[in-house]
Amino acid sequence: xxxxxxxxxxxxxxxxxxxxxxxxxxxxxxxxxxxxxxxxxxxxxxxxxxxxxxxxxxxxxxxxxxxxxxxxxxxxxxxxxxxxxxxxxxxxxxxxxxxxxxxxxxxxxxxxxxxxxxxxxxxxxxxxxxxxxxxx
Amino acid sequence: xxxxxxxxxxxxxxxxxxxxxxxxxxxxxxxxxxxxxxxxxxxxxxxxxxxxxxxxxxxxxxxxxxxxxxxxxxxxxxxxxxxxxxxxxxxxxxxxxxxxxxxxxxxxxxxxxxxxxxxxxxxxxxxxxxxxxxxxxxxxxxxxx
Numbered sequence: 001x002x003x004x005x006x007x008x009x010x011x012x013x014x015x016x017x018x019x020x021x022x023x024x025x026x027x028x029x030x031x032x033x034x035x036x037x038x039x040x041x042x043x044x045x046x047x048x049x050x051x052x053x054x055x056x057x058x059x060x061x062x063x064x065x066x067x068x069x070x071x072x073x074x075x076x077x078x079x080x081x082x083x084x085x086x087x088x089x090x091x092x093x094x095x096x097x098x099x100x101x102x103x104x105x106x107x108x109x110x111x112x113x114x115x116x117x118x119x120x121x122x123x124x125x126x127x128x129x130x131x132x133x134x135x136x
Numbered sequence: 137x138x139x140x141x142x143x144x145x146x147x148x149x150x151x152x153x154x155x156x157x158x159x160x161x162x163x164x165x166x167x168x169x170x171x172x173x174x175x176x177x178x179x180x181x182x183x184x185x186x187x188x189x190x191x192x193x194x195x196x197x198x199x200x201x202x203x204x205x206x207x208x209x210x211x212x213x214x215x216x217x218x219x220x221x222x223x224x225x226x227x228x229x230x231x232x233x234x235x236x237x238x239x240x241x242x243x244x245x246x247x248x249x250x251x252x253x254x255x256x257x258x259x260x261x262x263x264x265x266x267x268x269x270x271x272x273x274x275x276x277x278x279x280x281x
Contacts, residue, residue: 098198
């Protein structure tokens with residue numbers, strides 16, 4: 001088995017807010033991330049797939065195809081968008097780095113031919129990232 | 137509670153150390169540790185990457201409170217090790233201050249963090265060397281610390 005990782009980048013706005021809580025509670029828990037005017041990050045996405053090397057092509061997956069899938073399923077939907085306001089899965093889910101990793105897994109699962117999704121890693125910034133392995 | 141995910145945070149600290157084992161002769165120390173045995177010590181800009189695992193809270197969308205983690209790291213990691221000589225600290229009185237031992241020590245420290253379970257500690261000593269510890273032996277069995 002080989003693990004293969006492809007990176008992609010997107011820049012998005014978001015804020016942290018739980019509608020079930022008072023404004024004070026949101027600020028207490030989420031701090032400056034609760035500013036309703038939003039703020040943004042340059043996210044780096046790393047998608048790792050697992051598979052066997054095809055004896056003819058020498059590939060686990062066609063990297064160009066994987067790049068196109070990431071572009072179609074994630075980047076075109078998240079990039080230069082407000083995650084809370086414009087991306088449906090975050091209408092009722094706080095767009096934390098953890099939840100973004102989970103949402104991207106859900107978008108990609110079953111869509112990568114010849115390989116199994118192994119890990120989704122999302123960097124919110126170089127010093128902070130979340131990993132999701134599909135553990136429900 | 138939501139799915140299980142892992143959150144990683146990187147902290148930077150600068151410290152000096154010297155690799156030396158009292159169990160070895162002077163010659164043997166130089167043979168084993170090379171320039172790292174220099175008695176005056178040397179230093180590194182360490183990057184300490186801690187990975188916490190747990191269920192993503194449906195309310196907060198988080199594995200753990202980042203502010204709480206940063207405060208814990210400030211008190212228990214940065215305030216203790218940043219701009220220190222590792223060899224002078226009690227943690228390294230009986231253990232050589234290799235980054236392997238430092239990584240195990242940091243894992244042990246974050247076992248006390250109550251916000252989420254420590255999954256892995258990875259320390260970059262330089263951009264070419266890094267060390268990881270997940271609390272497990274090579275066999276995969278959990279180690280008692």
